Amino acid sequence: MTAALPTRTAVLDPPTWQARRQAHEQRMAGWLTPHLHRRRSGVKHPVEDFLFTYYSHRPAQLRRWHPGAGVTLRAADPAEFGRDYLATPDGLTLDTEGVRGRRADSITWIRSLLVATADRPAQYGCFGMHEWAMVYRQTQDEVRHNAWPLRLSPAETARTVEANRVRCSHFDAYRFFTAPARPLNLLTPTRQTQHENEQPGCLHANMDLYKWAYKLSPLVCSELVADCFELAREIRTLDMRASPYDLAALGYPPIRVETASGRAEYVAAQRDFTDRAGPLRARLVDAIDDGASSTAARR
Template sequence: MSPTLTLLPRGAWTARAEAHARRADALTAGHRERRAAGSSHAVEDFLYTYYPLRPAVLRRWSPGAGVALADAAGSPVASARWFTTEGDAVRLDGRAYLADRGGAVRHHATLLAAVADRPPVFSCFGLHEWAIVYREPAGAHRHALPLRLGEAGTDAVVERHQITCSHYDAFRFFTPEATGRNELRPTRELQVELDQPGCLHVGMDLVIRLGCTWHAEGPQPRV
């Protein structure tokens, strides 16, 4: 085993895994209860629809890179994709992971570096949320919550301001009528060039990228 690996005794890593599962269960309890009842909450369940986050995946614990788990052969971690067993110790096989996910890792690293090196812009004022419902057709509203200013008032806010949304995953939800009002034309290809640290959506994405390793079935949290 490489001397650069940190070896966690079984008692230590099982305690971490169990604590992580308890935290995940507590944080997702409301969502799981609503899902079982066939209902949803427009705000609290948003992340489960915007991101591919499933409670069963969120409760899986991963040691991350550079850590070996002692006496872990036969454990759930040992059978996880990209993990390898050496004797009774289990660790992430970095080469295997990068062989499959190297492109995504390089893209995320480039994006993170670009965003960190760019000054934040706060003057968009979150108006992408207003542009998403601008002149929305009747019956097209995505949730049951009423617009705070009503349809006419919301449209007036969009029309009185310059929309400067720079993030593609916000811009792509604009109504057709709002698209032409945006100062920029974000695309997936321009994401590294346009994303900036003052953007709410960029911050949300960075939490996902920094807090998760992308598992074959979705993000696998690291603690």
């Protein structure tokens, strides 16, 4: 489900905004409840828990609903929404100017990255080798998800990495490469060159739309954060199915990127995610710009 962005300067009556909040909370419960149960039980899941352990947004923050910039909520309790909201004659509305003022540098950085990524042609030649480079020349005990076996032997895994040119453009994937794998990459991504390297075919760049959405919250509505989260979950599934790990016992049949047919399957899925991520990236940029317009209109 993809929710529309709220209309700028919209005034929502209590039944309308409360229904939106309830729908968001119910949507989140489908993802949060199993994770929280596993966490209480001390059970780890290499696919389903990734978005909660790798990213900093906590389950309680993800569950909380925000209407986004330019929306006024009639009869809303300020205590339920926090310091970022202002009381107006029409109701409660986001203090867009205050939020933007406190986060100006971060918002500018995120917007420029989103625009730069969208403007660059998509590349589809990585074949998911970033996950393989993260276990390259490691033993089973050394790999990150060592509770789960690798599909191939360490020697076969290494040969797969060496036979496929590693061309990862994403710094936050590259930084987890093993030391022997880093020289095999065609690029040397850094945080400083992130705007120059990220491209819309990259699974991790598209997964990170969730990170940029929650970092922009509450300027963006929670429905958009949830849409980005949903996409990131699906991307993580592809990422791990194409990885060197054997997760068939968890219900994730492998995409064998060490074969020509597996690489073709991976690229087809990668292209689909690129097509789906594009509108979300554009919605995030629009939300930033709408927030700027809301601020200017109030001056």
